[in-house]
Amino acid sequence: MHAVSPLAFSNLPHRQPNPFRSAGLSGASHSSAAELARAIDLAVAKSTAPLPTLESLASPHRWPMVEPWRRTARAAALAEHDTSPRFAARLTAPQAQAIVADIAAMTQALVVLDQRYRNTPGWEPLTQSARLGWVSLAAALDINLGQPDYSVDQLGWRPKTKVILDPVRAGILGVLQAQHNLAVRMSAFPSATNLRLVVDSQRLVSAHLVPFAARVDDRLAGRWSERAETYTLIQKQLRGIGGVLGNGASAAAEGANAVARLRAVRPDTVVEPRVLSGFQLLFNGVDHRIADVINEGVQRGAYCERLTLPHFESGTGGMGTPVNERFEPVSPATDLAVVGTVNERLRPQAPPTAATPGPTRVELHAALTHRPPTRSDYGALGT
Numbered sequence: 001m002h003a004v005s006p007l008a009f010s011n012l013p014h015r016q017p018n019p020f021r022s023a024g025l026s027g028a029s030h031s032s033a034a035e036l037a038r039a040i041d042l043a044v045a046k047s048t049a050p051l052p053t054l055e056s057l058a059s060p061h062r063w064p065m066v067e068p069w070r071r072t073a074r075a076a077a078l079a080e081h082d083t084s085p086r087f088a089a090r091l092t093a094p095q096a097q098a099i100v101a102d103i104a105a106m107t108q109a110l111v112v113l114d115q116r117y118r119n120t121p122g123w124e125p126l127t128q129s130a131r132l133g134w135v136s137l138a139a140a141l142d143i144n145l146g147q148p149d150y151s152v153d154q155l156g157w158r159p160k161t162k163v164i165l166d167p168v169r170a171g172i173l174g175v176l177q178a179q180h181n182l183a184v185r186m187s188a189f190p191s192a193t194n195l196r197l198v199v200d201s202q203r204l205v206s207a208h209l210v211p212f213a214a215r216v217d218d219r220l221a222g223r224w225s226e227r228a229e230t231y232t233l234i235q236k237q238l239r240g241i242g243g244v245l246g247n248g249a250s251a252a253a254e255g256a257n258a259v260a261r262l263r264a265v266r267p268d269t270v271v272e273p274r275v276l277s278g279f280q281l282l283f284n285g286v287d288h289r290i291a292d293v294i295n296e297g298v299q300r301g302a303y304c305e306r307l308t309l310p311h312f313e314s315g316t317g318g319m320g321t322p323v324n325e326r327f328e329p330v331s332p333a334t335d336l337a338v339v340g341t342v343n344e345r346l347r348p349q350a351p352p353t354a355a356t357p358g359p360t361r362v363e364l365h366a367a368l369t370h371r372p373p374t375r376s377d378y379g380a381l382g383t
Contacts, residue, residue: 001037001103003088007096008033010142032139033100039128039135040107046127069113072106082156094149101143105365107136150357172212172265172275178258179205179282182251186289190248192303195293196238198248201255202286203231208262209279212271220276227283230345237338242327245302291342298336301329305336 010031057074061067083099091099111133114126126132163184169177182198190198206228214221297303304327330336357365 001033001040001100003083003085004091004096004099005031005033005037007088007091007093008100008143032135032142035135036100036104036107036139039132040103043127043129043132047124049124072109076106078156084157087156090155091152092149094147095152095155097143097146098148098150098152100139101148102361104136104139104143105361107132108140111136150361153358168261172262172269172271174261175205175258175265176275176278176282178254178261179279179286182254182258183282183285183289185248185251185254186286186293188248188251189246189293189297189302190251191246192238192241192243192297194246194248194252195290195297195303196235197252198255199231199235199238199290201252201259202283202290203228203235204259205255205262206231206283208259211267212269213276215270216273216276220280223280224283227287230341234338234341234346237341240306241303241336241338242306243297243303246297287346291346294338294342298330298339304328305330 008031010033052073057070057077061070079099079102088096111126111129114129117123118125161180161184163181164177168174182201186198206224210221210225210228213224294303307328
């Protein structure tokens with residue numbers, strides 16, 4: 001709440017200022033998100049319950065009634081880990097409002113739980129639960145007046161991807177392992193020669209995987225066939241590109257490993273859909289990285305275009321007269337054909353922005369508004 005509440009502006013109209021009241025607190029400090037943050041801070045400060053252990057958050061609970069609350073607590077712990085000040089600096093106001101709406105919904109659920117089990121022996125009630133319920137309700141209603149952006153689910157902390165070392169997996173899993181290592185190795189900027197080797201490996205891998213994908217999904221096979229054609233075009237366009245800056249030898253080696261292991265796979269091998277999905281996920285990452293590398297290399301002059309000079313030298317004393325060539329930076333970078341190709345055909349399409357809450361949010365709000373049937377309902381059913 002402290003990370004996102006400054007961005008979660010109120011959708012309610014501002015009240016007229018009171019001239020007899022100090023104006024020390026105004027703006028974001030009087031928003032519903034700020035009030036909810038202060039109420040949560042008070043409830044946490046007054047609570048004497050210990051924090052849950054990592055094992056209790058990660059291990060499923062044996063009682064079905066407690067299990068949904070364990071998953072909610074785990075999600076809250078992960079969200080608190082993800083919403084660091086550095087992460088909050090990249091948030092937009094609609095994304096911050098989506099986070100506040102989630103916190104308000106979970107707070108309302110806790111208040112309902114506290115009211116139901118307040119008389120249970122040993123139960124520690126929430127401090128000022130009534131105020132906590134009202135401010136969470138006000139925050140939820142305030143957010144619903146706007147348009148929260150649920151694409152915030154795609155952000156947050158991601159664990160660092162590492163290279164999968166030996167032993168080499170057998171069969172198609174070995175190809176998947178090499179493709180994964182290639183995606184990791186591409187974090188280093190490759191030279192023009194190694195970039196051409198990586199591009200050639202992706203052309204071969206895509207073309208060889210088409211028959212395996214055709215047995216499961218024709219659309220995926222067509223997509224990979226189109227990817228092979230795209231890399232064939234990129235390979236031709238990179239012939240006139242040179243540059244010695246960068247390395248990328250490890251990425252080129254992993255690409256060669258992927259091609260060699262794929263050629264050793266039996267043609268009648270049945271590839272599981274989950275493995276095919278893994279290849280598609282890695283293809284998206286590699287495609288996006290290669291597009292970034294080509295754009296960055298051309299813009300900063302690491303990749304230059306081979307140009308043929310309009311004249312030639314004679315009388316060199318050899319059997320033939322060499323053609324004079326030189327490499328020059330391209331300005332602007334968009335004039336280069338390979339840049340247009342990677343930007344138009346190689347970059348994966350961005351996922352659509354989520355305009356509605358996801359299924360987990362719908363389930364949470366359904367559980368929050370659920371009320372057990374009363375005796376009159378049972379009587380109506382009996383009649």
